[in-house]
Structures are given as C-alpha cells and as structure tokens.
Amino acid sequence: MLFFTPHLLIKLKTMTSPVSITPAFSGPDGLITAVAQDAATGAVLMVAHMNREAWDETLASGRVVYFSRARKRLWRKGEESGNVQNVKAVFVDCDADTVLLKVEQIGGAACHEGYPTCFFRQVTPDGVKVVAERVFNPQEVYKKG
Amino acid sequence: MLFFTPHLLIKLKTMTSPVSITPAFSGPDGLITAVAQDAATGAVLMVAHMNREAWDETLASGRVVYFSRARKRLWRKGEESGNVQNVKAVFVDCDADTVLLKVEQIGGAACHEGYPTCFFRQVTPDGVKVVAERVFNPQEVYKKG
Known part of the structure; x- marks a missing residue:
C-alpha cells in the first residue's frame, strides 16, 4: 500500500498562514x-x-521502518518475525521530535519476546508482574543460523 | 496519593527465578x-x-515527574499549568529503557500548546492537519512575569 508519496516538507494547511514542518531529525x-x-x-x-x-x-511504503540504534541500520519491523506493522495513521507531536504511528500489528505481537506489546510488565506495589500472554515463542521465531 | 513506597530494585515475581529489574538509567x-x-x-x-x-x-507521589532535557531539571508535570498527571498504572518495556504511564490527565490537556494530546497534528496525504480542539489558550495559562 502506498500510504502517500514521500515528501518531507509538509504544509500545515489548517493554520492561517501555512507553514512547513518536518520531524526534527536535527x-x-x-x-x-x-x-x-x-x-x-x-x-x-x-x-x-x-x-x-x-x-x-x-x-x-505504508509499513513501519525504524532505525535500530543497536545495529545502526534500518530496521524493517517484522523483517525476521513476519510481524510487520501496517500504517493506519501518523501524528507528529508539538516539538516535532516524536511521532505516533497507529498501526495494524500483523501476527498480534510487537515484542521480540513474543508478547503483544513490549510493555508486558506492570510495576505494582507488590513488584513487577507480567500482565500479558505470550503470542509466540521467541526461540522458535528467531532461529539462529 | 502514595502510589507505593519508593524502591528501585523490583522483583519480577512471576518468572520462575525472580529477577530484579530497574529501568535502564545507565x-x-x-x-x-x-x-x-x-x-x-x-x-x-x-x-x-x-x-x-x-x-x-x-x-x-503518584504524580508524574519528568526530567526536562531543555531545562536540565525535574519537571513536575503541571507545575505551571495545574494540569498534573495522576498515575493509574506503570509498565516497563522489554529493554527496560522505556516506561508507559497510564494517567488521569487533570485539566483535560497534556500539551503546552493547549491541546488534549501533544499529537494533535496528523500527517495525511494532503499535508499535516490539526485534528484536535484546544482546551486552553497557552497565552493565558503560561503568563510571563
């Protein structure tokens, strides 16, 4: 799916005098x-x-691509597990240094540990508790060699 | 509200062998x-x-406190606007370098620009559009002097 044609200077059309914004890669x-x-x-x-x-x-592309700081390269989410993220909506915050992506998570799991979300541990007065069910076994999905 | 007594070494009680985790301030x-x-x-x-x-x-304290990178000091959210965030639940991600805070947003606006969310601008094929209504006028809330 072509989410839209790539262009980085985007007109903020709803303001009185249109301004161009770009996420702050600066x-x-x-x-x-x-x-x-x-x-x-x-x-x-x-x-x-x-x-x-x-x-x-x-x-x-309409599919989420991150930059892996650990691997220092583009990280096409799901490239190994198949659990890609299809873009449904994109938002930019007030400082333009953070974006919010509403996505369709293929496979039902975003976390490399096999959970639906990376935030699968809750901090409670009684300690930290795993509050989600595993969707996949990481050892099966991320096979070595 | 005392969310819970402060302690940083938290036992991950639900795993077979309990481990201590602390968000990665490292x-x-x-x-x-x-x-x-x-x-x-x-x-x-x-x-x-x-x-x-x-x-x-x-x-x-049960109220969200950030660290302002711009001002290089603790930032008690709402200290100026009154729009504090009361903590309802806290989650730690798989790498323990990001936390998710579910909060009650007092005043109905988290953004210093007066919008309910800082992600009030949507990136669309037709450009960037403001998709939220202002809850307050920043010029009135953040008075100078």
Missing part, C-alpha cells in the same frame, strides 16, 4: 522517537527510533 | 523515555524523559 543523533499504538485496541505496542530514511520509507 | 544521559497514555480514553498524550530521581518521585 538532534545530535539525527533520530526522532516513534511510538507505535495498535489502531484497533489502543494498546501502546513499542517505542523505537527513526532516522529520516526510515521515516521516508515508512510513509512511502 | 544510558549516556542517564535518562529513560516515558510515554503518558490517558487511562480512560487510551489516547497517547505525550512522550518525555525521566532520570532516576523523576522516576522515584513519580512512584512515591
């Missing part, structure tokens, strides 16, 4: 923060980062 | 990322950061 590492939220359930799935190339490809 | 800047989500509506309100002191005070 930070020291050239990255913005991206929050993925399940478009259907509202669950916050994960938080990761994007460089300009990842943002561009995400908008052009 | 990064270069000693900060973790914090996502605030409206506990009632599921709306993602904002993304900010916490140092260990902010995290500690948030858990102890």
